Each structure stands twice: as structure tokens, then as C-alpha cells.
Amino acid sequence: MLSTLPGRTHGLGLITEPLLKDLKIDRIAFANINLWATLLGAVFCLPVGWAIDRLGIRVVTVAMLLATGASAWALSYQTGAFLSLLLIVTLTRGFGQSALSVCSITSVGKWFPQRPGVAMGTFAFLMGLMFAISFGVIGWAVREHGWRGAWSGVAATLIFVVAPLALIFLKNPPQNETTHDAMPDAIDAAVDEPVSGFSLADALRTPAFWVFAGATALFGLVSSGLGLFQQAVLEERGFDQKTYHNLLVVTTLLSLVAQLASGWLALRYSAGALTGVAMLIYAVALVILPSIVGETQLWIFAALMGIAVGIITVIFFGVWGQLFGRAHLGRIQASAQMLTVLASAIGPLLFAQCHARFGSYSPILFGLSPLVLLLGIVAWRVPSPQPGHEMAGS
DSSP states (O other): OGGGGGGSHHHHHTTHHHHHHHHTOOHHHHHHHHHHHHHHHHTTHHHHHHHHHHHOHHHHHHHHHHHHHHHHHHHTTOOOOHHHHHHHHHHHIIIIIIIIHHHHHHHHHHHOOSSHHHHHHHHHHHHHHHHHHHHHHHHHHHHHHHHHHHHHHHHHHIIIIIHHHHHHHOOOOOOSGGGGGGSOGGGGGGGSSOOBBOOHHHHHTSHHHHHHHHHHHHHHHHHHHHHHTHHHHHHHTTOOHHHHHHHHHHHHHHHHHHHHHHHHHTTTSOHHHHHHHHHHHHHHHHHHGGGOOSHHHHHHHHHHHHHHHHHHHHHHHHHHHHHHBSTTHHHHHHHHHHHHHHHHHHHHHHHHHHHHHHSSSHHHHHHHHHHHHHHHHHHHHOOOOOGGGOOBOO
């Protein structure tokens, strides 16, 4: 999941400001490039979900790692031509944000169908820790060596380090209980029952799928718009680039605590209740941001954001296998991921247009916070899918 950074909004956000200055691109033009790149990149989700269910997680993941690294390398050599930049950002979004994310979350969902909250909480904690470190390291590299040098270094790491490690160590999860005797004792609980679960069509017929997908998609919309232009948002409040990089690190580290707590709370409370709490906290953070006047308030905002992001991350990774089983988990999670990616395409354009019209990002922050709160309330009340509709895996 850390390898999705070049295709994620917060990853691109690390280089957005220097990239715009270097390539002499205005915010509206770049937001439109990001919009179409993300929309087109979302299409990558469905075939990758199908490929995982058919070919296995290992070969698909290695291929997506190499493709993401190659796309990031190509971006570091861009000169500003519109169509060329659109193509490269599309490939980076498609392979990184869409396809590789599906590989990552599906692998955990398929391996740990038992107690998914604990597995996903641990996964999210480790992911958050690595993201926090990477934000600090890449932020330093951008300041010291420029965005091109930093991005080519990221690309080289994916191609020459991460992809070979995945090829060596990543294994396909067992398909049914006949493989039980051949597996280590440490994963006995994960392979103790045959693979079963809802088909994609059955999942799409449940209110739970659309409520959780809608909540996480709205979260992605706000997060993408804020993430891509967060340095500019903070500059409105009088903070510099280094403070922005430090904020990313602090927010990510604080989310680690929330992720660990969410893994434990998932054993005691429903996914809907946790989603409702997270969206409430996120709405409060969005309201606070436009009125920040000092570092104390900035770190309060960082704490609220870290808690909300931590909880929502665990929910998004864990809820699909928990509600719908793992027989068709690749397709189901790919569909949910695609909706999130589509929403994240709209976010930056909305933020850029808001700034162009009003000269500030505050109106969009105030306008989106009630929607975040409303979907959180709906998620709290949505019923879980009925077991009687579950279809046996084939």
C-alpha cells in the first residue's frame, strides 16, 4: 500500500506546488488534468479485481508495482505538454491509486477472513507508520533535490526494491479448506473454512454497500481536494511548506493510534457506528480549518484529522470482507475502490474552482462538512446484509 504513494492525492500533493511552478501550469488546468486522469484511472479497478480472483494476488501485484514505478519515473521527466502530462498522470493514478490499492486491500481481506478488524487495524497501523516516514523523507527530498529528483527516487525504489521483494515473499492465499494441512499454524484461523460470500451483483443490491461506499467516497472527495492543495490551503492561514510537510507526518502518526484503537473497537462495535463517529470528527475538522490562526489550533486540527483518517481507513479496508465474505472480494472491493477514485477525481477540481471564484478554500470546506456528517449518520443506522442472501463461492 505504501507503494501507491505516487498515484495517491497526498503523494502528488507533495510535489504539486513545485510542479506547477516548474511546468508553468495554473491550478484549474492541473485540477482538470487530475480530474480526467483519476476518472480514466478508476477504470483500472475492475479488471484488476477480476485478475486477482482469476490469476492470484502475487502476479498481479508485482505487475502493478512495476507499472506504478515506470509511470512515476515518466512523470519526473515531464516538460509540461498537456496531453503527455495527462497520459502520465492517468497511468500513475490508474496503476497506483486504483489497481495497486485493490491488490493491497484485497490481499489482506482474502488472507484474514477471521477477525478482520484486528487484521485490518494492524495493517493500517503499519501502513500509516510507513506513510508518516515517507512523507518526512520525500518532503525533505523535494526541498533539497527538487520534485524531479525526489520522484525519480521513488520510482527507482518501487522497481528495483519493492517489486523484487513482492515477487519473493508475497504468496497467494488458500482457496479452500483442502489447503489447510499445508499451511503454517500461524494462519490456521484464516483458512479454517471454505471460501464463500456474496457475489458482486448480490452485494450491489444491499443498502450497506452503497452507504459505506458513499461515505468513503465522500471522504475521498474531500480528502483528495484538500490533499492536492493542502499546502496552498495552509498558506492562506500563514504557514510555510515545511509546516505542511510536518503536518502530514504528525497527522499520519496520530492516525496510527486511531487505527490500532479501531482494530480493537471493531470487535465490540459495528462498522456503521465507527463510521458515524469518524465522519462526525472529520466534519468538525473541516469546520475548524478555515479559522486556524496559530500553531496550537493547527495541531488540534491535525489530531482530529488523524483520528478520523485512522478510523475510516480501517473501516474501508475491513468492512467489505466482513459484510460480504471473500469468494468475490476482489470484484467487490474493486467496485468500492472505483467509486472512491471517481469521487476523488472531483475533489481537486471543486477546490480549485472554489479558490478561483472566491479567492479562498473556506467556502468549499464549510459546504462539504454537513454532507460528511449526514452520511456518517446514515452509515450508523444502515442494517448489515442478511446472511440468507449469501452465495457460495465458486
